[in-house]
Amino acid sequence: MPLCSSPQRFPQQAKPGTWAHLSPPRCPLEEQSSLVPVPAASARLRCCPCGGARQGRRAQAPTAPTCRGSSSSSRTFRFPQSRRSQAGLGWAGLQRAQHEPGWELGSTATLQLDPGHGPTGDSWPQPPGLGHLPGARAPGVEVSGSVLARQRGMVVGPSWGAFLPPLAMPAALRLLCGVVVPAALLCAEPLPRVTFPSGDPRRTLTHFSQDNISHYDIFLLAEGEEELYVGARNWVLALTVGTPGSIRAKASIMWGPTDEKTSECAFKKKSQETECFNFIRVLVALNQTHLYVCGTYAFSPACTYIHLENFTLVPSGRGQPFLDGKGQCPFDPQHTYTALLVDGELYAGTMNNFQGNEPIISRSLGTRTLLKTDAFLRWLSADAAFVASFSIPEDDKVYFFFEETADEFDFFEKLLVPRVARVCKSDVGGEKLLQKKWTTFLKAQLVCSQTGHFPFNVIHHAFALLRHDGRADFYAVFTSQWQLGRAGSAAVCAYRQEDLEKVFEGKYKELNKESSRWTVYSGPAMSPRPGSCSMGASSDKALSFMKDHFLMDGKVSPMWGQPLLVKSDVTYTRITVHETRGVSGTMYRVMFLATAKGLLHKAVELSGGAHIVESIQLFATPEPVKNLLLAPGKGILYVGYSRGVLQVPLANCSLHQSCAECVLARDPYCAWHSPEGSCRPARLATENKSAWLQDVETGSPVTTCHRGRSAAMPRSWGAPEDPAVQGLSPQLNAVVPLPCPRHSSLATYSWQQPSGAQGHTVLQPDHTLVVIMQQGMAGTYKCQATENGYTWTVAHYQLQDSGGDGLDKDTPRSYWLEFVTVTVLLAVTLTVAACLALLTYRDQLRARSKVRGCSMPHSPPSRPREKVPLNGGTREPPAPGAATEEEEEDEGSQACCLQLDGDIDVDNNRLHMPAGDRA
Numbered sequence: 001m002p003l004c005s006s007p008q009r010f011p012q013q014a015k016p017g018t019w020a021h022l023s024p025p026r027c028p029l030e031e032q033s034s035l036v037p038v039p040a041a042s043a044r045l046r047c048c049p050c051g052g053a054r055q056g057r058r059a060q061a062p063t064a065p066t067c068r069g070s071s072s073s074s075r076t077f078r079f080p081q082s083r084r085s086q087a088g089l090g091w092a093g094l095q096r097a098q099h100e101p102g103w104e105l106g107s108t109a110t111l112q113l114d115p116g117h118g119p120t121g122d123s124w125p126q127p128p129g130l131g132h133l134p135g136a137r138a139p140g141v142e143v144s145g146s147v148l149a150r151q152r153g154m155v156v157g158p159s160w161g162a163f164l165p166p167l168a169m170p171a172a173l174r175l176l177c178g179v180v181v182p183a184a185l186l187c188a189e190p191l192p193r194v195t196f197p198s199g200d201p202r203r204t205l206t207h208f209s210q211d212n213i214s215h216y217d218i219f220l221l222a223e224g225e226e227e228l229y230v231g232a233r234n235w236v237l238a239l240t241v242g243t244p245g246s247i248r249a250k251a252s253i254m255w256g257p258t259d260e261k262t263s264e265c266a267f268k269k270k271s272q273e274t275e276c277f278n279f280i281r282v283l284v285a286l287n288q289t290h291l292y293v294c295g296t297y298a299f300s301p302a303c304t305y306i307h308l309e310n311f312t313l314v315p316s317g318r319g320q321p322f323l324d325g326k327g328q329c330p331f332d333p334q335h336t337y338t339a340l341l342v343d344g345e346l347y348a349g350t351m352n353n354f355q356g357n358e359p360i361i362s363r364s365l366g367t368r369t370l371l372k373t374d375a376f377l378r379w380l381s382a383d384a385a386f387v388a389s390f391s392i393p394e395d396d397k398v399y400f401f402f403e404e405t406a407d408e409f410d411f412f413e414k415l416l417v418p419r420v421a422r423v424c425k426s427d428v429g430g431e432k433l434l435q436k437k438w439t440t441f442l443k444a445q446l447v448c449s450q451t452g453h454f455p456f457n458v459i460h461h462a463f464a465l466l467r468h469d470g471r472a473d474f475y476a477v478f479t480s481q482w483q484l485g486r487a488g489s490a491a492v493c494a495y496r497q498e499d500l501e502k503v504f505e506g507k508y509k510e511l512n513k514e515s516s517r518w519t520v521y522s523g524p525a526m527s528p529r530p531g532s533c534s535m536g537a538s539s540d541k542a543l544s545f546m547k548d549h550f551l552m553d554g555k556v557s558p559m560w561g562q563p564l565l566v567k568s569d570v571t572y573t574r575i576t577v578h579e580t581r582g583v584s585g586t587m588y589r590v591m592f593l594a595t596a597k598g599l600l601h602k603a604v605e606l607s608g609g610a611h612i613v614e615s616i617q618l619f620a621t622p623e624p625v626k627n628l629l630l631a632p633g634k635g636i637l638y639v640g641y642s643r644g645v646l647q648v649p650l651a652n653c654s655l656h657q658s659c660a661e662c663v664l665a666r667d668p669y670c671a672w673h674s675p676e677g678s679c680r681p682a683r684l685a686t687e688n689k690s691a692w693l694q695d696v697e698t699g700s701p702v703t704t705c706h707r708g709r710s711a712a713m714p715r716s717w718g719a720p721e722d723p724a725v726q727g728l729s730p731q732l733n734a735v736v737p738l739p740c741p742r743h744s745s746l747a748t749y750s751w752q753q754p755s756g757a758q759g760h761t762v763l764q765p766d767h768t769l770v771v772i773m774q775q776g777m778a779g780t781y782k783c784q785a786t787e788n789g790y791t792w793t794v795a796h797y798q799l800q801d802s803g804g805d806g807l808d809k810d811t812p813r814s815y816w817l818e819f820v821t822v823t824v825l826l827a828v829t830l831t832v833a834a835c836l837a838l839l840t841y842r843d844q845l846r847a848r849s850k851v852r853g854c855s856m857p858h859s860p861p862s863r864p865r866e867k868v869p870l871n872g873g874t875r876e877p878p879a880p881g882a883a884t885e886e887e888e889e890d891e892g893s894q895a896c897c898l899q900l901d902g903d904i905d906v907d908n909n910r911l912h913m914p915a916g917d918r919a
Contacts, residue, residue: 189568191745192601192615193665194655202655203616208239208247209644215333216640218283219629220291228629228638229291230645231280236293238311239645244634247647251311255280257298265298268354275299279333282325282348284341290314292346292365294329294339299354301325327352327362327372338389341365342398342425349386349400359384361400361423361441371429374437379550381405387476388462392497394470396533397422399500401462401476406445408509408518408551416481418446418459420474420500420556424533433543442531444503444552446476448493450563454482456491465577465589471497473559477572477593490572492565492591492603492610493558503554504531510549520553564591565603565610571596574628576637578650580668583685583694588668590650592637594625600639600648604668606697613667618646635669635681653679658721659693660701664744664787668696672705701790722793729802730773740767740783740795747787749794754779771799 196203209216218231226242227250234256240248257265257278265276275298282294286305294303302322305314313322330337330350339348345366352360352375359380362372373379381404388401399422406417421443429436449455456478464472474495479488508521528535530545558564574594579587591610593601598619603612618625618639627640639646651669656662662672662679671682671694685692695704730736740749749767756776761769771777783795 190565190603190610190612192612193744193746194614195745196614196616198617198620203614203652204245204649205616205618206245206247206647207644208249208647210237210249210252213237214642215279215626216642216645217626218280219627219638219640220283220285221629221631221638222285225631225633225636228645229283230640231283231293231295233277233279236280236283236291236306241631241634241636241638241647244636244649245647247645253306253311253313255293255295255304255313257300261298261300264300268299270299275333277333278302281329281333281337281350282339282346284339284346286341286344292341294325296329296331296333297322297325299331301329301331303328327360328364330356332356336385336387336402338386338400338402340389340391340398342391347389347391347398347400347423349389349402357382359386359402359404361386361421361438363423363427369429369436371423371427371436371438373441374434374547377547377550378407379441379443381407387459388464390462390464390472390474391425392464392466392470392472395497396425398425399464399474401446401459401474403457403459410517416457418448418457418476418478419443420446420495422500422504426533430543433540434547439535439543439546440531440533441546441550442504442552443550444500445555446493446495447555447557448476448478448491448563450491450566453489453566454480456480456489456493456563460572461574463575463577465579473497474500475564475575475577475591477575478563479571488571489566489568490570490593490595491563491567492572492575492593493563495556496559499556499559503552503556505529507553508549509551509553518551521549564605565593565612567601570599570601572601573624574626576628576630578630578632580682582668582696583671583682583689583692586696588696590668592628592630594628594639596624597622598625598641600625600637602650602667604666604696608697611666613665614652616648618648635683651681653681655679659705660790660792661743663693663695663701663704664699664790666696666699668694670694699788701788723796725796725798727798727800729800731802732773732775734773736771736773736799737764738769738771738781738783738795738797740769742767743785743794744787747785749783749785752780752782752784754781757781773799775801 213232213235215233216230220229220231222228224242226240228239228241228247230237230239234254236253236255237249238251240246240250255278257276262272262276266272270276278295278297280293280295282292282303284292286292289308291306291308292303293306294301301324303325304322306312307314328339328346328348328350331354332351335351335356337348337350339346339350341347343366345368346364347362348364349359349361352358352362352372358375359382360372360375361380362370364370380402384402384404386400386402390399390401391397392399399420401418401420403416403418406415409415409417421441423438424440427438427440430439446459447455448457458479458481460477460479462474462476464474466472474497476493476495478491478493483489509518510521511517512519526542526545528542530542530549535542572593573596576592578590578592580590581587589605590613591601591603591605593603595601598617598621600616600618601612602614602616603610619641623642625639625641627638629638629640630636631638635650637648637650639648651667653662653667653670656665656670656672656679659672659674659679662670669682670679671685671692672678673680673684674691674693682692682694693704693707695701728736740751742749751761751763751767751769753761753769754777757771757779760774760777761771763769767783769781769783771781778799778801781797781799782793784791785794
């Protein structure tokens with residue numbers, strides 16, 4: 001169905017904050033009226049509802065039109081985020097899909113947007129004739145018909161004039177997944193568009209490693225991004241990384257435990273093969289001339305300074321090269337940890353004892369008093385595991401992300417809860433109470449869940465992305481402790497700094513000591529508020545309150561009420577986020593996600609959900625990624641793992657050889673440069689941006705590449721070049737496999753083949769076409785891929801008849817030889833079986849005849865031998881009636897030939913006993 005022939009503006013008499021009907025000059029849809037709110041600025045509709053342009057008429061539910069020429073039945077309209085931010089969530093105007101992220105509408109229908117206020121500061125009026133969903137806040141979002149309205153992940157629908165705020169999102173999402181929205185649009189799990197196996201030449205990686213050095217766990221990048229400092233096992237390295245594609249060792253320091261410490265570690269029942277080493281865990285830049293480094297030091301944490309000029313250890317005042325690192329570094333290399341340096345002071349979250357049951361958040365170094373959490377007050381559970389910590393430049397707080405066992409829930413098993421805690425940089429501890437303890441420590445629960453699934457309650461890592469307004473958005477990766485017997489799923493959730501602050505300014509929880517249950521504090525408010533950074537020198541009453549009221553009642557919900565990305569069968573261990581500018585000026589956020597099996601996913605965050613651009617298998621042998629570090633100035637991502645360091649370029653534009661491939665990739669780092677006819681890094685688009693083609697939101701090469709084509713440009717620059725024709729001349733009756741390369745996992749693949757080959761080929765699961773060459777099957781075979789409405793050829797084969805007498809596929813085949821062979825084999829088998837049966841029956845007859853004794857003749861009696869006594873005497877005559885020895889021998893010789901009366905079985909058992917014997 002064609003699009004609307006021309007855009008339509010709102011009527012001039014329509015005022016912002018009111019409702020009006022729109023009608024384009026010409027529209028392919030049936031006549032119907034549609035009611036839309038008038039934005040602050042006039043809007044344009046490319047594919048729009050039809051009907052009379054009458055203002056104030058009651059809305060009618062239009063049917064969902066087909067707004068594209070392809071199979072898709074949706075058309076996207078967008079409300080720019082920049083304008084929306086100026087007027088709360090009020091309308092700023094409808095624009096096309098390639099503009100800034102914001103609200104989008106699927107099938108064209110009535111849409112009302114405004115959980116906040118309109119451009120004039122007043123709330124939008126409720127659309128006439130529409131009600132509210134019970135329990136939902138209004139006004140929210142209203143849709144008519146089977147349509148999808150979405151604000152960066154918040155989905156609502158279907159009809160009934162429902163108003164669903166973000167908190168009502170889960171129910172609507174579940175309904176849409178099952179009823180309204182096709183699974184491929186909303187509910188399908190995102191797949192990496194391109195997958196690169198380890199060592200693939202299409203994705204070049206730079207590797208660095210040194211013999212006898214392992215566990216490259218800690219990274220620190222110098223300000224100019226020319227040097228990378230790496231903390232490994234027993235070593236600290238300085239690498240030169242100024243040139244992309246090159247990593248060279250500049251200097252190194254071996255800092256291992258002494259023999260005495262190693263012996264003590266072994267005495268503590270720790271392994272000298274894997275544990276009794278110095279694993280570097282803290283590596284920060286103290287100033288322009290020195291680094292501060294801490295390591296496990298064979299389960300005796302130690303810290304030291306490194307002089308950058310000659311890259312050597314700096315001895316302490318006592319002449320020792322190390323200091324006590326307890327409270328700054330874990331004892332066990334398996335324990336999680338976090339540390340950052342703020343204004344010359346080290347904030348650390350780690351384990352404070354050898355047993356690993358005393359977690360601590362501490363502040364050390366500097367000139368102020370050392371502060372830490374109170375273990376006796378159980379501010380942290382004994383199994384707390386820290387994953388990240390951040391300091392926002394415009395904020396007077398330090399945030400710690402960790403997980404621990406929840407004490408506030410009455411659950412039948414150990415329940416892990418992800419947390420965020422904060423402390424104030426200005427905290428100096430108490431004078432009488434809470435001496436050398438935090439007086440501003442607060443913690444709250446993080447929520448990352450998806451309707452119909454177990455909550456993602458195990459946090460693995462977090463990252464803070466600074467916004468242009470000085471605030472931050474926090475990204476975190478989660479898994480669930482309940483995985484339904486599968487490998488499990490991973491989720492990415494994002495949290496706004498404002499949402500964290502709102503929870504920390506909310507209600508407290510307190511422990512009822514009588515019932516041992518956590519309840520909401522309902523006492524009087526105190527001023528200044530306990531836990532706030534403006535407390536200053538607090539009173540004893542405020543400090544006593546803080547000792548027992550460190551847990552907040554509210555929970556921090558993710559942005560848009562749901563995860564940004566949910567991926568099954570993976571465990572994300574690390575995340576880093578980079579914000580880059582597209583050709584149109586739109587800012588895109590790209591997430592780099594590392595897995596426990598050595599995969600790296602590059603995903604771009606879009607209004608319709610995350611799009612995984614590529615998946616890279618980093619190592620030949622699967623192993624977890626230990627660290628990720630961005631060098632945005634160089635366009636490089638550094639990956640740390642057990643055996644070395646990898647350098648991964650953020651962009652891989654040279655992979656795409658045509659405009660269509662470059663646009664379909666939807667990679668914010670790449671754009672098609674029309675004058676040169678190549679896909680190049682988008683950061684080079686500084687001038688003449690009209691010559692750069694990019695469509696990250698929709699990835700439509702049909703419209704994007706056509707827009708950039710001129711008469712002087714070859715037509716092939718927009719479309720991928722057909723692959724070289726592979727000529728094959730197989731023998732008749734030969735089996736010929738024709739592979740079909742999978743350039744994109746999001747494309748569908750089909751074969752074009754001669755009409756004579758239809759029904760005589762086999763298509764395998766990997767889209768390989770198997771041809772059994774026969775007469776009449778020669779010709780052209782093409783494998784074509786279709787993605788986002790665009791089709792191109794990925795494989796081209798030309799099969800030729802090699803000649804010779806072959807079997808015509810229409811000639812009936814004779815199976816006489818096979819029939820004779822099978823018949824002979826069957827006859828031989830039956831003959832052998834009959835012989836075996838006869839032999840068995842003959843053996844049975846012989847056994848029966850032997851038992852009866854009828855067929856065995858008696859041997860003649862032997863001549864009796866004269867038996868003379870040894871003493872020479874004569875033998876005494878036998879007594880009357882006694883048997884002689886000869887008679888006994890005769891009887892013995894006939895004992896085995898007894899005549900048995902009656903029948904016997906095969907085992908010589910009598911079946912019928914004579915009557916006399918029974919008596």
